[in-house]
Amino acid sequence: MPIEILATKLAIPSLRMQGVPRLRLSAKLERGLNQRLSLVVAPAGFGKTTLLSTWFEQTTHAKAWLTLDPRDNDPLRFLGYLVAALQTVEPAIGQSVQQALQAAQPAASENLLISLINELHQIRQPIILVLDDYHVIEHQAVDDMLNFLLEHQPTKLHLVLATREDPQLPLARLRARGQLNEIRVADLRFSLAESGEFLRNVMGLQLPDQAIAKLEARTEGWIAGLQLAALSLQGQPDPSSFIETFSGQHQFILDYLLAEVLQHQSAEIQTFLVQTSMLERMCGPLCDAVLNQTTSQALLEQIDQANLFVVALDQQRYWYRYHQLFGDLLRQRLTQQANPQQLAGLHQRASAWYQQQGLLLEAFQHATAAHDYQQAERLMEQMPLHSNGNVSAMLNWLAGLPTSVLDQQPSLWVRFAAILLVLGQTSGVELKLQAAERGLQSLPVNLRNRDLLGQIAAARATLALTQYQIETIIQQAQRAFEYLHPQNLPFRATANWALAYAYQVRGERQNTNIALTAAINFSQQSNDTFTLILASIGMGQLQESNLELHRAAATYRHVLQLAGEQPQQIISEAHLGLARIHYQWNDLATTEQHAQQSLHLARQYEQGIDRFIVGELMLAQLKLARNDHVGAQRLLDQTEQLARQQHFSARFGEIGYWRIQLLLRQAKFAAATQLATEHQLLICQAQIALAQAKSATAIALLEPLQQLAQNWPDQRLQIELLLALAYAAQQQPEPALVALKQAIALAEPHQLIRSLLDHGSAIQQLLQLASDHGFNSPLIKHALIEFAKRQPSVQPQTHTLERLSERELEVLQQIATGLTDREIGERLYLSMYTVKVHARNIYAKLEVSNRTQAVARARTLGLLPHN
Incomplete structure (x- = not known):
């Protein structure tokens, strides 16, 4: 029976008047002509046909086109159309095959194909043949015919297949032989620049760059998605709002995906797609657990091969996710088809699977999606607070819970408060702790609830630390130790860290060391990196105060290693410690680098946390060291203004100290005296007395302090140097040299040269005197060289x-x-x-x-x- 040839199936599709040039893809197709097969494979709407028709318009080679449809699954019909397509280039080719096809009983298709191949072997000009929409071919006999053609392909014929899914052809063998040229989704999706050109020049939309970037990200470069979005945008009074909410639930997108993709799948595939759409990522075992089946891996492979808008997340093609817009459509269908109990069941089974794999964050997210509060709470107790992903997920969930749910489970209030403190947020923490206490009053007294009382106390100790309430810190930390379960190592670590801070402020350095050591040990045992960082910073500060600068620097560097590549606000203290240390080593460039990094991180705390003040004072100190008095004045004015605006009264004394250092450089002794008296800064009062040549007054102030500072090396160093200067000013060289030698004994092991240089020419003369008296100190020699450079x-x-x-x-x-x-x-x-x-x-x-x-x-x- 003769085969009726529909001419439009042989026509090269016409191009829109204006398009987006895909020069790199056209060039790739041109380069692939020396291979047997070019395969252009991607889901619907990725511009396969447009790319090939554009290329056909550009290439100088002879070309033929055949658009396939489901009726072409008949091998003889397929062969008839194949010949007809080739005849658009070579009219004489395949005439014998056409005559055979018109016979009442045509010869075997393989014999006819052999005849066609032989004729193709005789042609002079190369021919490119495109078979568009090859995914409609499901008959094995047609695949076999095409495979036979590829195996015996004449050199003058180049075959191009455009398809939504990989054809049943030996692609691996062709790939291994270097006979396959592939263009896939990653090649076809529009880049950001191409998306902009398409929306502006093709679709006529004048959108800002930010809006284009959002659409490109949402559609993932899917060309049809961009076009449908552009159609939806036409006539929109508020394009920005539309783009913010653009999803696979918009009508054009919905209609397209339903018509072109979902409804063409079997019932089994549709069910699988819809019910697994609640997963952010999928693998065979996870889908089996969620759906209570054992065939998921095979279905995933089938979906992947069919290019059903899935994205492989690894080279092994084990994990997948859905394209965003396709996933939106599937989730909408899931909401329509499943009742709340069924949907919760899917999430609960996903949560259980993730928990078995040790993936607690994912397990927690599915438990919350199922509104399984008890399971979510159990998982939270196992999730470390220091992980950024954990913190964000838990905080977002807790913030969205009704108060009634939180009141029924006081542990959720406690967790809420603890997370806020981890993030450096103090607002509302006490109210949440009080709500937890109210909830516990109606519950029985048992080990778990006593432990919650301990957690509340530990949180209050941390909160008191941010407000410098030393006695409250000690009281709440001791209460925490009384109530916490012996195995609650993270909260015991936190309570010890807070207690260490209180001890350090009170000058109890031995107790500080004991508490910090306990905090470090507990946090290491519980893998609590967050508290380990805090306690290690505290240990570094203790080492600094003991003038163990090399140990302290190593401790701070270890903190930065613990923090990794994602800076957290808490490591601002480590950078600040390194700034102080490098300042003492007179490495001012490195000092500035760490001070700036510290300040940048400290400013990320919420309003009410004053850590940025210390960073700004470090920069003011640096300006003084560089004799930039104007810059120091400006920075101190700015810092004091912010401190007063935000009521950071605990920092007024430190600001006053550095103002006095500037006033002394400016010889403004009256103003300096007023500040020193106001803030009871005895050291500064001694400095002012020395600057005014009142050495006896300075000695009277310093000698009592010398006795009090015997166990505090950092303060002893400062006092001994001032005493040495005071004795020298009274023409008492012997006690001056004794005091200087004691100071050098403290400073020299750790090269604290800046402690000498900051005293200026007065200490220079004393150092020269010591050198002249045979005091051979490398630190003194180094300092004298530095002073000589200034002359x-x-x-x-x-x-x-x-x-x-x-x-x-x-x-x-x-x-x-x-x-x-x-x-x-x-x-x-x-x-x-x-x-x-x-x-x-x-x-x-x-x-x-x-x-x-x-x-x-x-x-x-x-x-x-x-x-």
Whole structure:
């Protein structure tokens, strides 16, 4: 029976007047012509046909097109259309096959195909043949015919298949032989730039970049999705609101996905798709658990091969997720088809599976989706608070619960308060703790409820710490120890950390060490990284106060390692500690780097947390060290204004201390005296007396403090240096040198050179006196060299050379050690380009042309010490 040929099936689809150029894909198709098969495979609406028709318009090769439909599953009909398509390029080809197909009993399809292949072998010009919509082919005999054609394909024929799913062809063999050119979803989806061009130039929508980015992300580059969104946007009075809510439930999207995708699937596949849509990601065992079946892996593989808007999440194709818009549609269908009990059951089974796998966050999320409050609470107790993902999920859930539910389960109130404290939020914490206590009053007294009372006390100790209520910290921490279960290590760690802070403020350093050691041990045993970080910072601060600067620096660096790549507010204290340490080592560049990082993190706390004040005071101290009095004044004014606005009265004394240091530099003794008296700063009063040449007054203030500070190395160092200066001012060299030697004994093991330099020329004379009396101290020698650099005499005596900046002097010192530009950059936190710029400036100012000459000239001028 003759086969009626429908001409439109052979026509190359016409292009829209204006489109988005896909030059990289056209080039890939062109490059693939030396291979047997080009496979363009993606779900509906990804522009397969448009890409190929655009390419056909551009390529110079002869080309034929065949759009397939379900009727082409008849092998002979398929062959007839195959010949007809080729005849649009070579009219004489396949005529014998056509005649055979018209016979009452056609020859076997393989024999006819052999005849066609032989004729194709004789043609002179290469032909590209596109078979569009090949996914409609389900008959094995047609697949076998195409496979036979590929196995014996003439060199002048290049075959292109456009399909929504992988065809039943030996793709792996073709791929291994280098005979397969593939374009898949990842290639076809629009990039952000292509999405913008499509929406603006093709669809005529003038949208801002932010709106385009949201649509691109929501559609995941799905071209049909973008087009349907654009159609929906036309005539919208508020495009921004529409884009915010755009989903697979919008009518155009819904109609398209239903018509083109979902309704074409079997009942089994549709049921699987809908019921697994409540999963953010899927694997065979998880789907089996949720659906109470054993065939999920095979179904997933079938769905993947059919390109049903699923995205593989790993190379092994074990985990999958649904395309966002397709997932929206499926979840809408699930809501329509399942009652609340059935939906809760799906989530509960998912929660149980995740819990068995040790994936507590996912288990918790499904328990909350099922409104299984008790299971969610049990899971929360196992989830560490320090994990960002855990904290966000728990906080969002708790914040959305009705008060009635929280009142019935007081442990939820406690968890709510603890999470807020972890996030550095104090507002509302006490109210939640009170609500938990009210709920516990009606419950029996047992181990669990006593432990909850201990947790409340530990939370109150932490809250009191943020408000500097020292006695409350101690009282609540001791109450926590009384009520907490012996195995509740995380809360015991928290209570010990808070207690350590109170002890440190009271000057009980031994008790501080005991409490911090306990906090570190408990947090390590319970894998509580958050409290481990807090306790380790406390230990670093204790080591600092004992002048164990190298140990403290190692502790702070360990804290940064514990925190990982996602900075948390709490590590601002570690950066601040490193800033203080590097300041003492006179490494001002590194000091500034850590101080800025500390300040950036501290500002992320909610209003009411004052940690940013300390960072700003560190920067003010740095400006004083660089003699930037104007900058220090501006920063101190700004810091004090913020402290007063937010009622951070606990910081007024520290601000006053650094104001006094600035006033002393400015010789404003009356204002300095007023501040020192107001804040009862005895050390500052002694400094002011020294500055006013009242050395006897200074000694009278310092000697009692010297006795009190015997067990406090940091305070002893400061007092001994001031006493040395006071005795020297009274022309008492012997007690001055005794005090200086005691200070050097404290400072030298850890190179606290800045403790000397900050006292200026007065200490310089005393250090020189000590050196002249045979006190051979490397720290004193180092300090005298630093002081010598500050003298005008160290600059070129001719005054014809320009003075080196502080940073240029630092670079020059590194050059003298023989470091490369890269090594200098790493040490000083500079780019190689910046190092080279500094080097060129140094050469110009010293009137030299290379490193060797620069170092020699610098030593001659006194800029560098002689070897």
